[in-house]
Amino acid sequence: MTQILSIQGLTKTFGSKTVVDDVSFDVGKGEVLGFLGPNGAGKSTTMKMIVGFLTPTSGTAIVCGHDVSHEPLAVKAAVGYLPEGAPAYPDMTPLAFLGFIAGVRGFDGAERRSRIDRVVEMTRIQDVARQPIETLSKGFKRRVGLAQSLLHDPEVLILDEPTDGLDPNQKQVVRDLIRDMGQEKCIVISTHILEEVDAVCSRAMIIASGKVMADASPAELKAQSGSGDLDEVFRKVTANA
Amino acid sequence: MRNVSLVFRREFAAYFATPLAYIFIVIFLALAGILTFRLGGFLGREQADLVPFFEFHPWLYLFLVPALSMRLWAEERRLGTIELFLTLPISMTEAVVGKYLAAWAFTATAVALTFPMWLTVNYLGNPDNGVILASYVGSLLMAGAYLSIGSMISAMTKNQVIAFVVTTSACFILTLAGSPTVLEFFSNWAPSNVVEAIGNFGFLPHFQSIQRGVIDLRDLIFFGSVIIVALIANAIIVDWRKAF
Numbered sequence: 165m166t167q168i169l170s171i172q173g174l175t176k177t178f179g180s181k182t183v184v185d186d187v188s189f190d191v192g193k194g195e196v197l198g199f200l201g202p203n204g205a206g207k208s209t210t211m212k213m214i215v216g217f218l219t220p221t222s223g224t225a226i227v228c229g230h231d232v233s234h235e236p237l238a239v240k241a242a243v244g245y246l247p248e249g250a251p252a253y254p255d256m257t258p259l260a261f262l263g264f265i266a267g268v269r270g271f272d273g274a275e276r277r278s279r280i281d282r283v284v285e286m287t288r289i290q291d292v293a294r295q296p297i298e299t300l301s302k303g304f305k306r307r308v309g310l311a312q313s314l315l316h317d318p319e320v321l322i323l324d325e326p327t328d329g330l331d332p333n334q335k336q337v338v339r340d341l342i343r344d345m346g347q348e349k350c351i352v353i354s355t356h357i358l359e360e361v362d363a364v365c366s367r368a369m370i371i372a373s374g375k376v377m378a379d380a381s382p383a384e385l386k387a388q389s390g391s392g393d394l395d396e397v398f399r400k401v402t403a404n405a
Numbered sequence: 406m407r408n409v410s411l412v413f414r415r416e417f418a419a420y421f422a423t424p425l426a427y428i429f430i431v432i433f434l435a436l437a438g439i440l441t442f443r444l445g446g447f448l449g450r451e452q453a454d455l456v457p458f459f460e461f462h463p464w465l466y467l468f469l470v471p472a473l474s475m476r477l478w479a480e481e482r483r484l485g486t487i488e489l490f491l492t493l494p495i496s497m498t499e500a501v502v503g504k505y506l507a508a509w510a511f512t513a514t515a516v517a518l519t520f521p522m523w524l525t526v527n528y529l530g531n532p533d534n535g536v537i538l539a540s541y542v543g544s545l546l547m548a549g550a551y552l553s554i555g556s557m558i559s560a561m562t563k564n565q566v567i568a569f570v571v572t573t574s575a576c577f578i579l580t581l582a583g584s585p586t587v588l589e590f591f592s593n594w595a596p597s598n599v600v601e602a603i604g605n606f607g608f609l610p611h612f613q614s615i616q617r618g619v620i621d622l623r624d625l626i627f628f629g630s631v632i633i634v635a636l637i638a639n640a641i642i643v644d645w646r647k648a649f
Contacts, residue, residue: 178648212488212648215492216492217488217491217492217647217648218647218648237494237496238494240492240493240494240495241494243492245489245492247485247488247489247492248485248488249485251484251485251486251488251489252486252489253415253419253484253486254484255419255422255423256415256419256422260418264411264415265493267411268408268411268493268494268495269493269494309489312489
C-alpha cells in the first residue's frame with residue numbers, strides 16, 4: 165500500500181495551549197480514516213494544518229509527495245478539502261460557485277462543464293443548482309461543499325464532518341459516496357458520530373487533547389471492549405484526557 | 406494572472422449580487438452632482454472647468470469607499486469562506502490583488518458614470534480636457550489609496566461595521582495630514598522638517614497637485630507606494646489573523 169498522506173510530528177500551540185500534540189500517522193490509497201474525538205480534541209486543527217490553512221508550530225504533512233511547509237500550493241492543488249460547516253459564498257448559485265472553484269482548479273470550457281456536471285450528479289444537487297446557496301437547506305449546502313472538494317477528482321480528500329446536519333437519507337447518500345470513493349482514494353473524515361466510523365471507515369483514530377489515543381480498524385477497536393461496543397471504547401479511551 | 410482574474414471576476418460580480426452596487430452608484434452620482442452644483446457653484450462660476458466637481462471627491466470617497474472595502478476580507482472571515490478561499494491553489498498575492506482590483510474597478514465604474522459632467526462642461530464652454538483627464542486619474546489614484554487601506558483594515562476584523570468606521574477614520578486623518586489646520590498645529594512647536602514630512606504624508610496636496618493638470622511622478626509614486634505598502638500589510642494581516 166502506497167502512503168499518499170504522511171503526517172510527521174504535527175504540533176500546534178495557541179499561546180500556551182497545545183491543541184495538537186505531536187501527531188504522526190500515514191494513510192495509504194484505499195484507506196478511509198475516521199478521526200474520532202470529543203469536541204475540541206484537535207481534529208479540525210489537524211486537518212487545517214494538513215491542507216495548508218494553518219501553519220504547524222512544528223512537524224509537517226507530506227501530501228502526494230509535497231511537503232505542506234515548503235510547497236503549500238502544490239498540496240492545495242492535490243487535495244480536496246471540505247472545511248467544517250461547509251462554507252460557501254451565499255450570494256452565488258451552486259453552479260456559479262462550482263464554476264469559480266473549477267476555474268481555480270485549472271479547468272476551462274467543455275472540461276469545466278463536464279466536471280461540474282459530474283460532481284453535481286454525484287452529490288445529487290441538480291434540483292438546487294440554479295438557486296442562491298443562501299436559500300438552500302443545511303443538507304444541500306453540505307453537499308455543495310462536498311461537490312466543490314471533488315471537482316478535480318483529488319487523490320486525497322480531507323472532509324471535516326461531512327455528514328453533520330444531514331437527515332438520515334442524506335447521510336446515507338454521502339456515506340455511500342465516501343465508501344465508493346474510498347476504494348481508490350485516500351480519505352480522512354472527522355466525525356463525532358461513532359456509527360459513521362463503522363459504516364464507512366476502514367480505520368479509526370481516536371484523538372483527545374491533541375493526542376492519538378487509539379489507531380485501529382473499527383473491528384479491532386470493538387474487540388478491545390468486552391461488549392463489542394464502539395461507544396464504550398470511545399468513553400474509555402477519552403475518559404482520562 | 407489567471408487566478409487574479411478569476412478572483413477579480415468573482416469579487417466584481419459579488420458587488421452586483423446584492424443591491425449594494427446600485428445603491429452605491431446612485432448615491433455617488435447624486436452626491437457628486439449636488440455637491441458640484443450647489444456647494445461648488447458650478448454654473449455661477451462661469452468657468453469651463455470641473456474644479457468644483459473634483460474638489461469634493463476626497464470627501465465623497467471618505468465615506469463611500471470604506472463601504473466598498475469593508476466586505477473584502479471581513480465578510481470572508483465572518484462566513485468562514487476564508488478557510489475555503491485560502492485552501493484553494495491561489496497564492497496570497499493573487500488573492501489580495503484580485504480582491505483589491507475588483508473593488509478598484511468597481512469604483513472606477515462609478516467614477517466613469519460621471520461622464521455627463523464632462524459632456525456638460527464641453528457643451529457649455531471649451532475646457533482644458535487634458536486637465537480633466539489628469540483630474541480623473543488623480544481621483545482614481547486617491548480612491549485606490551483609500552481602498553488599499555480599507556482592504557487592509559477589513560482583514561483585521563470579522564465585523565464590517567468596525568472595518569467601515571476604522572477605515573473612514575484612518576482615511577480622514579491621512580487626507581487631512583497635509584492641510585493648513587494640521588500643519589499649523591504642528592508648526593507651533595515641531596521642527597520645520599517634521600512639519601514638512603507630515604505635510605508630505607497627506608493625501609490632499611498630492612491630489613490637488615494632480616488637479617492642476619500636471620501628473621507629477623512624485624505624486625504617482627506617493628499613491629503607488631501607499632497602495633503597495635497597504636496591500637503588503639494586508640497580506641501579512643490575512644496570514645496572521647486567519648485562524649482567529
